[in-house]
Amino acid sequence: MRFTVTGEQRKNPFLRTVIYLFLAYIFLHWISNGAMFFLDMTLTYDSVVHYYLGNPEEFREPRSYAGMLEVAHFHLFAMGILVLTLVHLMLFAPLSDRAKQLGVWTPFAFAVANEAAGWLVRFAAEGFAYLKLVTFIGLELSLLWVMGVTLWSMITQQRGGYRISTSNGG
Known part of the structure; x- marks a missing residue:
């Protein structure tokens, strides 16, 4: 990642290619994530x-604890790595510190809340279905925004001025 700090990605076509391919790959993941959601549910x-x-009318059994745990085990790790990588790339975009803070916190918060929402629907109260819908949409939109900002930064080749803020975000 030092290449994005020094601006070398603008000069090195191989680095740009890797980042473009990563963004394309993650965009395919984004599409498949939506497709998987709509395979089982609607909004x-x-x-x-x-x-x-x-749903007894559809002969659908409730989700099992073991099944949900297996999905959560994979999702928590995979989404963590995905979001970490995406937001790390986004940090080098020419954005304000506030936009970068939102770009970091929002996808992480929606990813965790989206995973938790399913558990809450199943084991706490069905009213958390609204939370599941909001967090799914929020996760998809925040990931799309982070990918878009990163792609925009690469295409325009603007230097992001990666810096470490000494303030407490205020």
Whole structure:
């Protein structure tokens, strides 16, 4: 990542190619994430509730603890690495410190909350289905924004001025 700090990615076509390919790959992941969501649910309260709590009319069983734990185990690790990598690249874009803080915190918060929301629907209260919908949409939009900002920064080849802020975000 030192290449993005020094601006060498603007001079090195191989580095730019790696970043472009990574962004394209993650965009495909973004599309498949949405497709997987819509394979089982829609953006409605009832579809989320039926997915997690089951639906006797559709002969759908409630999600099992073991099944949810297996999905969470993979998602928590994979999404953590994905978001870490994406926001790290975004830090080198020419954005204000406030925009960068939002770009870091928002995808991480939505990723964790999205995973937690399914557990809350299944084991706490079905009303958390609204949280699941909001966090899914928020995660998808925040990832798209981070990818877009990074791509914009690469295409325009603007130097981001990576810096370490000494303030406490105020």
